[in-house]
Amino acid sequence: MEHKLYIYNTLSRKKELFVSIHENKVGMYVCGPTVYGDAHLGHARPAITFDVVFRYLLHLGYKVRYVRNITDVGHLENDADSGEDKIAKKARLDELEPMEVVQYYTNRYHKAMEALNVLPPSIEPHASGHIMEQIDFVQKILDAGFAYESQGSVYFDVEKYNQSNHYGKLSGRNIEDMLESTRDLEGQSEKRRSVDFALWKKASPEHIMRWKSPWSEGFPGWHLECSAMGTKYLGEQFDIHGGGMDLMFPHHECEIAQNKAGLGKDSVKYWMHNNMITIGGQKMGKSLGNFITLEEFFSGNHALLTHPFSPMTVRFFILQAHYRSTVDFSSAALEASEKGLSRLMEGYARLQKLVPSSKSTIDISDLRAKCEKAMCDDFNTPIVISHLFNALPLIATIYLEFQMISEEDLNELISVFKLYLVDLLGLRTENETSNGLEAYKKAIDLLLNLRLEAKRNKDWTTSDKIRNKLTALGFEIKDTKDGFEWKI
Template sequence: MEQNLFVYNTLTRTKEQFKPLNAPHVGMYVCGPTVYSDAHMGNARTYISFDLIFRYLSHLGFKVRYVRNITDAGHLEGDADEGEDKVSKKAKLEKLEPMEIVQRYTVGFHDVMKQLNNLPPSIEPTATGHIIEQIELVKEILKSGLAYEVNGSVYFDVEHYNQQQKYGVLSGRNLEDMLNNTRNLGGQEEKRGKLDFALWIKAKPEHLMKWPSPWGVGFPGWHLECSAMSNKYLGHKFDIHGGGIDLVPTHHTNEIAQNMASCGENPATYWVHTNMLTVNGQKMSKSLGNSFLPHELFSGDNKILNKGYSPMTVRFFMLQAHYRSTLDFGNEAMEASEKGFKRLMNAYGLIDGLKASPTNETDIAALKQRCYDAMNDDFNSPVLIAELFEASRIINSVHDGKLKIDADNLDLLQKLMKEFINDVLGLQSEIAANDDLPKVMDMVVNLRREAKANSDYATSDKIRNGLQAIGFQLKDSKEGTTWNKM
């Protein structure tokens, strides 16, 4: 399947034409959440970005197997090889079983993803469900001579590996710089080198989540989990590996090393990374007091928020920035996105009521091609949205009788709006879930029409102004009255 889709590859630092290994099939692996707390806004941005990529590839006709894991064990504090397991620590604090913590936050994560209209992945494997595969992968790396066992733990030998392959190929950093900038950590005496990382960690007696292995009772290293699960469901080599940009220096670098050691393959052709979310120019963090959770953004229940914003407004806000650019949150930016989203969806609501003309004054085919050009340029959603606002201008002009459009172009315009707004961007009307609202609004519009017919303009204006006050706009034309949520 030939496509002029270009994707920025972190590995090569260039945009490359997308050529799947086994078209029309595409394999995509995205590192999922560690389910010990609520999903944060950075998670939301990453998964909206990959939902956009998943949707667009599917729209182009590719058969995408999208694998996004759940990390429910092995992710230690500080993303290091020492310290407590994040899930276990939360379980101890709340006096619960670790799997109760996992269940609670997995359900919460899925709820947020559904509210943001993210499609579920094709496969969502868990780390604890793939312990056997991880043990087998450790065995393969030991056989390669690039790992060593000490006291029940198994470590990856980074300096030995770097003699055969460049360890920092993804980050662009050389080993000497990394060694100079890495401080000694607790437990370092077991390791041969400062950059060596754990594949399997011996469990202390108090550790809650542990499994038997050839090296003793323990648990897998965080980096190992993703290698094992991507190998199982996508093979040793697949098309796209994604995640947040913060995963590049260590997690994804170590995944590449593990795969190269076990099967001689860099696992992905294209490495795709989303950039950070900031708040008023600062990195979002709890310590700075500027962080908030998705449900707080939806409700407005946070001191840095002026008010709450709908999940679709949040999705629109995030898609207005390119996934590789830093996205800065601020109340003014959110309010502008809210207005922009309503303007776009108001036009979308008019599309089915437009009337075709025998003559035509616009070129929808060229507009449609510009929409594809935007998405084919590394999934450039902000440029696509700008083109959709041009489509909205055309819709409003046709609706107001200022522009003529023939049947063929009208059909093309209707398809363009529905395909790119719903299928690709994943945006939907906020009233779509309320099946009864259109019936109620039609009744109110009819009451107003009857009032006007009876020259009761006071009641007619009262209905119009009352609807406007609660966020509904009426538009009168020769064909009748239509309504939209503002």
């Protein structure tokens, strides 16, 4: 592969040249959502971040197998090894079968992702559909001597693992300190050490989601699904594992330990973590209750939002920051993105209508290379966007006929915009979803204002004609004291 793509690897905390394990092929695993609630802005970040990674790797010519899981079992409240399963809790509260909850929110997740123009992954496996694989994985770890059974549950023996490996190497933790500080608290737990984590949990009598295993009727530990499904679909070693920074510890740390213990080798070559979206400087998260769902953004139905924001605005907003930086949400910031995106899209539309001349009086030769350089520098989408913005004045001056562009240069410029703006950043040109609706509303307002004008001139023929025609089309027109109202 001829490219100089550098990816920041959380393991080394450095940008590393990307070299795939298998020539021309890339395996990528990204942690997907736990489907017990509507997707919020925080869920959009990894989806969009790794969508761009996916798109760029495809563009470079790789055959990419992109696996993004659906967590529908085993993720406990408070991410601890005790407490009620999140899905089961939601099911109990809503009086639904757990799988109804899963299906409902999975459908809604897919709908939101489609609106954001996030490409579907190659495989989207469910944890509940891979119980056998997870049981096998537990057995492997037990056979290797890195786990122990306790009252029907199976726990990973972190202390033993750490004697020959470094538990904590991803998140930079020193497990000896943790062992020291937690040793006193043992006693009531089935676990030998509080740092140990569950591979398999015996189900309590009221627990609905349960499967048979050699140890008990129960369910798999949360961290296990990624080890089992990643291995199943991408092999024992694969290129990229992605997810949010909040999953680094314990989730990904545990996954590394499980794979090393069960398979005898490290599975992942490049670990990538996107940063959080903040609101008022604080992480936007389910547990904090400060989240805004994607649907609320699209509908504008939230106290912090001044109006609806199109999915493309949300996507653009996220891409205007580098994925490893936090992004602070505010309605003002989103409005700024909305306007910026609109200008960019208008520029692209205008570009496609330019008339070429015999020669160019401008130089666009380095734009493609600049964009490519930015993408290769750990997917620096804000820089790509700034380069595209820099091309807008050129387009404007050609449009206003102050400058000329040759057919060759015009085709190149269109090609670069198409590639980066549409294909790689994934910004759709036609915003018929909510922008179209907005334009349509404005068109009706326009008509009614014409009618208002006619009324003021006592031109009743025109006034009545507009009202009657619109009424015939299904609109309800109401005159008010000094204006109008309408609805369908």
